[in-house]
């Protein structure tokens with residue numbers, strides 16, 4: 710916030726102390742008392758997108774690894790979901806249980822939505838997806854949600870970071886860049902995907918039209934011949950010119966916090982870091 714006065718309606722718990730001292734506010738937690746001036750990004754692309762709740766059925770399901778299942782959902786032809794690649798939906802079960810999942814594909818002609826879901830031990834919704842879900846099950850989804858989507862900027866390097874099923878929205882963004890070449894102004898795209906073991910790297914990017922380098926990074930496989938450790942360290946070790954880069958990161962909160970901190974120290978513009986953390990709902 711540049712100037713003006715506001716009342717705090719609710720504690721801004723997700724802001725760090727540093728962000729607070731830099732003058733960041735959460736507009737959803739405040740009410741304006743006077744005219745205020747804000748330094749905010751134009752998210753005009755999201756203006757035409759409406760969040761709605763719609764019925765959907767499981768079209769198909771397929772295991773991508775022993776603990777990740779891909780669920781394809783179909784919506785009524787007259788009631789499709791309009792969204793930007795990177796956004797997520799809330800899936801609502803029959804008992805009202807609700808969990809967020811990123812959409813793993815760019816919009817398709819048939820309107821189908823793909824999710825990549827990791828099994829969480831003792832997880833309530835995991836139990837449904839891994840033990841009960843079957844083709845034609847009727848569910849509801851609310852979406853699209855979130856602001857994790859490609860923004861216009863002047864950087865020439867695009868750096869994509871994912872851990873685990875955080876690859877889902879990144880895959881959707883890459884599909885968008887591959888099918889709309891005019892949207893891709895980047896001379897290099899670097900994708901880093903972190904997992905613990907080789908089975909966590911359950912998908913291979915295949916986008917011949919994109920200037921893409923893919924680096925899988927494993928944290929718990931000592932005899933792995935590729936990159937070991939964490940994705941954020943791999944980016945720094947590769948010595949990219951971060952002052953000319955934009956970063957999109959999705960997956961664990963730990964990776965996102967650490968990547969944000971380390972990459973900004975290494976030269977990334979703070980405003981060029983976009984992220985979506987897979988925080989647990991309880």
Ligand SMILES: Cc1cc2nc3c(=O)[nH]c(=O)nc-3n(C[C@H](O)[C@H](O)[C@H](O)COP(=O)(O)OP(=O)(O)OC[C@H]3O[C@@H](n4cnc5c(N)ncnc54)[C@H](O)[C@@H]3O)c2cc1C
Nearest residue numbers: 808809810811825826827829832833834835874987988989
């Ligand atoms: C914006 C957003 C997008 C998301 N997108 C995806 C996605 O595309 N794919 C996906 O697989 N998940 C995604 N998630 C996470 C997902 O919403 C659920 O939190 C997750 O699937 C667990 O739900 P559950 O009902 O099975 O477990 P819960 O019943 O909610 O949790 C059971 C126990 O496990 C713990 N727990 C929950 N999640 C984790 C975790 N990741 N690691 C360790 N412990 C955990 C809980 O604290 C609890 O103790 C996303 C979350 C958010 C906020």
